[in-house]
Amino acid sequence: MNVNSFSFVVFVAILVLVYYAPVIRKFQWIVLLVASYLFYALNGAENMAYIMITTVVTYLGARLLDGKNVSQEQFIKEQKGVLPKQEIKEYKEKIKKQKYRITLVCIVINLGLLIFLKYGSFLAGNAGKLFNHKEWSELSIFHLAVPLGISYYTLMCIGYLLDVSKGKCRSEKNLLKTALFVSYFPQITQGPIGRFPDLASQLFGTHKFTYENLAYGCQKMLWGFFKKMVIADRMKPMVDTIFDNYQNYGGFTILLGCMYFSIQLYADFSGYMDIVSGCSSMLGIRLAENFRRPFFAxxxxxxxxxxxxxxxxxxxxxxxxxxxxxxxxxxxxxxxxxxxxxxxxxxxxxxxxxxxxxxxxxxxxxxxxxxxxxxxxxxxxxxxxxxxxxxxxxxxxxxxxxxxxxxxxxxxxxxxxxxxLLKVFPLAATTGDSLAMIKKIFLSFPTEISVASLLPGMGVEDLFCVIVGLIIFMCISLRQEKEPMHEWLSRRPFVVRWGMYMILLLFIVSFGVFGTEATGGFEYAQY
Amino acid sequence: MEQLMSILKGLRPDVDFEKEDKLIDNGVLDSFDLVALVGEINEAFDVEVEFEDMEPENFNSVKNMYAMIEKLQNEV
Amino acid sequence: MHNIRKIGIRILLILAVLFLYQRGVEYLYRPHNETITFINKERREYDGEIETLICGTSTAQRGIDPEIIDKKMETVSFNTASSLQPLDGTYELIKDVTRNNPVETVILGIAPDIMMKREVDTKYKSRLYDRLQSPVSKFKYQLRGCSVDEWPYMMFYSARVEDYFAGESIRENINVKQSEEYKAGQIIESNYKAKGMIANKKKLKGEQPDVLTQGESEFSADKVKAHNLESLVEIAEYCSDNQIELILVYIPLPGKKIQSYGDITTIHDYFTEFAKKHDALFWDFNYHKELKTLFTNDKFEDTKHLNRNGAEVFSEQLADMYYRYHTGENIEEDFLDTCPYYVASEAVGEKDE
Structure with a gap:
């Protein structure tokens, strides 16, 4: 179940109904936990073991660290004025070393899992080249499927451990609540990488249904779907055309391709962000922002x-x-x-x-x-x-x-x-390709300017969607530099607001590339 | 206090440290400024600012910075 | 309460806009000669009268002519077959038609390839979906046969339009739709024949090979997907429960195609067994003693489907067989023990006319 698919919309709709049912009230966080694990299962059940291991390790580590913090605080409170400063300092040093060891073990386990699953074949391949054992990279143990969101939830867990160690927040006593923090489904696929102090009270608290949350969430999700399905996925064929066969194109086309990809990636990733943060807002949980009009930098x-x-x-x-x-x-x-x-x-x-x-x-x-x-x-x-x-x-x-x-x-x-220009690295299939592309960009000059060299592989419909989409996108971005969009919208009359929503919706049902494995994959989910 | 102020002014003469109270939150001081600042504070006040102390609240205003330095000095 | 009303009004507004938009898009983009429009219109005209239902895949859609069936079997029939029709869809379709019609006989054109298919493309599912007329059937099929991600494609014509900027064809489309003939119900330029049947005049040009060759899509019982068999059983049980006569027919294929299935005996045995087990009839026309003489190359449109002439011949044979069966004649004599193309007595290398 991709985030930009219709099944996700149905999933969220059902979840919202269950979440706000009066009988659920205090158990909303349990509903979220079940929904998150369900979402995870629908995206690859065999991999659930890894996220569970990371959750348990993080939970235990945080509890231990919190315990050390508490005993240290207690000790200082009791012994201040009683013991000499030097002894207190030594005690603190001892606790610090213990906390350091606990944190190190947890990080090694969590990071180790990430490194092994994600980088195993790369490391084995390079080690194999070094020691003349080329077959190492082919071993199946290095080709296990990478669990969904491992790069994201691992960082979140490490951040949580360090925050507890610092004393920035208390550890969570409930293992299941910790599990919710780690697996919370809107952020599992591609982030945002949340922090425990910001999310805890929101995730575990009770939320009353408000029309504003629902409306805001729907607006955001609609906009996110538009960006992903009408802009990003419509640019993808052109970008793929250029970079799958970069040898056939001149340096200028490749440079243009890089720029198109920058825009495509932004629409893709920020579209995802809007879908998930809109969904989360409907549940009364605000996720951290991941973008702030980056092209105005x-x-x-x-x-x-x-x-x-x-x-x-x-x-x-x-x-x-x-x-x-x-x-x-x-x-x-x-x-x-x-x-x-x-x-x-x-x-x-x-x-x-x-x-x-x-x-x-x-x-x-x-x-x-x-x-x-x-x-x-x-x-x-x-x-x-x-x-x-x-x-x-x-x-x-x-x-x-x-x-x-x-x-x-x-x-x-x-x-x-x-x-x-830096995008040649992600776009190229190999390092050699990326260097070749750079060479082409700087050394080969355009001999002819034609539609084929400016917009290769771009159909009329694709072009229409991308141009209209980008104009709308630009207008919204410019407005957002001054004030948040939903505030501006709330001041418009009903007809204008709903006119805009309907236009976006109709664009999506007409021109939207509906999420299938072929085109619906998000770019950042591979990380 | 004056010593701290002169370090800050030396680092970023363009900032009005008397008035600003959201130096980190508003991005007035960036991460490089912060690291250089910490280095200078460690040297000037003979303290050791640690990872635990690198919180936005501790560096948002001159007053907060000074309070942090005093706390660290008392621990030594 | 206030919230519910607010939300309810907005949902209705969204549905209304979507509905109107879809209508508009269909008017502009749905081809005037798209067969499903005529099929559905005609089926509604025969509502309450259909006694014989023809279903299956494209072989049945092009091979069985309801008008001949009607005349020869003295019945009212309708052809609801479609390309690559998935069996769970066929099941829903049979229930859909039976809801409003006194269906007594179902003629199902069997398709070994569909039995082995894990899933058909969304496009083919939509052809089946469009044939379902009651909202209940449509919804049931959506839940059962389609993934949630396919729902927008099923429900919204705008999601199916492939080229929004085909100016020329849009103009032509509108012109035809606004013409008097179209408004009067005339069908302009289509392969549509009548009562659901598609018939092409094209003829097969290829030669039938003399030597048996192994093909790719070789049928075997273990290649049959469980869910397809399940649907077929459901069809059989539904017919049996509702006193509907189920006739499975294997529509004739050109010699070349028979050989691409490898061993046609396997197919024959499989469906014979199935029919026996589930109280249905199975008439394998690829075992028909006159297969080689009746169904020559010129009766086929391509290597799989009968053309207009071929369909006429086949429909007559089928109707005739039905009539003789129901008057007590022994139709077993019409069939050989094996496919005529496998008869060993004929020397390899002999060409057929």
Whole structure:
């Protein structure tokens, strides 16, 4: 059952009816748990063991950590003023080490499962090449099906463990409630990567039915379906045409293809986000936003604060910060002081942490060298722009460039082209292909401009849908920069609002590519 | 307090630290600023800001930062 | 309460808009010569009268002419067969027709390929779905035979339109639909013959091979999918419970096709056994003693379906056999012990005219 399918709509409709039935009241969270596991089962029952293992490990780990926190607090309360400060400090150090061990074990198990299932064949393949055992990569144990959402729920669990360890929240006493947090179905396929402190009270509380929640949820889901089925899936044939046979196309077409893919991916992923957050809103649970008009970003750094926000926030809070203030980073800083000027050496710990984060981010997407390159390229560009800030400012001054609408537009277009160029890595089938594509983009010049070279594989109907869809999308995005869409909508008269909804709905039932395995798969579900 | 203020001003002269009370929540200080800041605080006040302390609340305003530093100093 | 009313009004509004939109899309895009329109209209005209129901896949749709059946069997028949009609759909269809009609006989054209198919494409399911007339039957089939994801395709014509921008054909379509002839019910340019039958004039050009060759879609009992057999049993039981005579017929195939099924004996034995077990009749026309003389190449449209002439011949044979069976004659003599193409006495290498 895909999220963008009609069966999902029926599933949600039935769930909403059951969820708000008066007899259910206090047990709404149980309904959600059952629904989440049902959803998971409908997407591959044999894999349920893995999510259960992760849930149990996380639950136990969190309980233990919470226990340590509580005993530490108790100890300090009782012994303050009684024991010397040094002893209290030693006690705290001991507890810290114990918590560290517990967290490490849990993370190793959870991450280990993820690495084994997702990266097993990649690692075996490379190890095999190294040790001259090519058959290692073919072993069936490395080709088990990857469970649904493992990349997402594993990160959520690790985040939860670290939050409990930090004392940011208490652990959940109920194993089943923990299971709900881990498996909550709107976020299981492709995120958003939620945090326990934000979700707990919402998931486990009681929610009264409000018409506003239902209306808002339906609006969002409708918009999400439109983006996915009418825009993204209609662009897919063209993007596939170019990249399945990139050898037959010129560099300019490939560059255009990258840009089309950026748009397609955005419509796809943000469409999914709207469907699931709309569905969740109907249940009274607000999920974190994953997008904030990313194409309005003026730099690559800002782009990553507007695109897949929960992922970059997760890496920032749980990898970047701890790493950048760690002993290793301090060492890097000391070494850098000896080599680089003051300004750069001060940034050295950040740069070190940033490279690790980007390496991991690339790896998180896929077990392949091209994704690692992709990650590192992102990191290098961001670091370079950081280090060269004064130089850029100097250039700007010399070229007499003024801050204004035109400059902002230039920055946005520049960012868009950079992120599009980086798309060769996900689009290519192999690392070699991606390098070949880059070469083509920069070296081969267009000899002819024709419809076939600008819009290969694009039918009239596809073009119509994409153009109309993108115009609507652009208008909505521009409006959203000023205020949330549903607020603007609520001020319009009934006829205007419902006119718009009906147009979207009719577009979907006419032009929508209905979710089948062939086209309905979401791009980010593969991660 | 003045020492802290001068560190902040040295890092980001463009920010009005007296008025801002949502430095992290509003994205006024980005992650690099925060890391550099932590490094300077550790050096200047002889404390060790740890992972547990890296919470938005602790860095949203100068007042909060100072409270955190004092707490860390008392623990030593 | 207030909420329920608010929501209810909006749901009604959505349904109304969808309904009107579908009507509009169908007017513009459903081809004027699409057969299902005529089939449904005509079936409604015969509501309450149909006594003999013809069903099955495209072989039955093109092979059995209700007008000949009517004349020769002195009955009122209707052909509800469709391409790749799934058996669970056939079951619903039989119930659907029987609801309003005094059906006494069901003639089901058996199709070994359908028995072995796990699932048919949505397109073919929709052809069956369109033939169901009562909303109850439609809903039951949606629940039983279609996945939830196929529902929009079934229910909304707008989801089926393949090319919204075929300007030329839309214009032509509207022109025809607005013409006096069309409004008067004349059928313009279609393969539709009457009472559900599709008949093509095309003739098979190929030669029938002399040497038996193994084909890909070889039939065997273990290849039959359980749910298909289940549906066939349900049909048999329904007919038996409602005193409806069930006649399974294996419509003649050109020699080439028979050979592509590998061993036609397996098919014959399988359905013979089934018919015996479930109190039905099975007439295997591929064992008919005059198969080679009656059903020559020119009687076929392609390597599987009878053309207009072939259907005439077959329908006459079928009706004749029915008449003789019901007047006590022994029709077993019409059939050989094996398929005429397998008769060993004929030398390999001899060509048929």
């Amino acid at each position: 003026k730099s690559l750094d800002e782009y990553w604060r507007r695109w897949h926000m929960t992922l970059s926030a997760w890496f920032r809070d749980y990898v970047f910060y701890p790493l950048s203030i760690s002993k290793a980073a301090v060492k890097v800083g000391r070494v850098a002081k000896k080599i680089f000027p003051m300004r750069i050496s001060k940034l050295a710990p950040s740069i070190f942490a940033m490279l690790v984060v980007w390496f991991c981010t690339g790896l998180w997407h896929d077990a392949s060298w091209r994704y690692m390159f992709w990650g590192l390229y992102n990191g290098v560009i961001i670091i370079a722009s950081m280090c060269l800030k004064p130089q850029f400012a100097w250039c700007k001054e010399k070229l007499l460039i003024k801050e204004g609408k035109i400059w902002k537009l230039f920055q946005m277009l520049r960012t868009f082209v950079i992120i599009s």
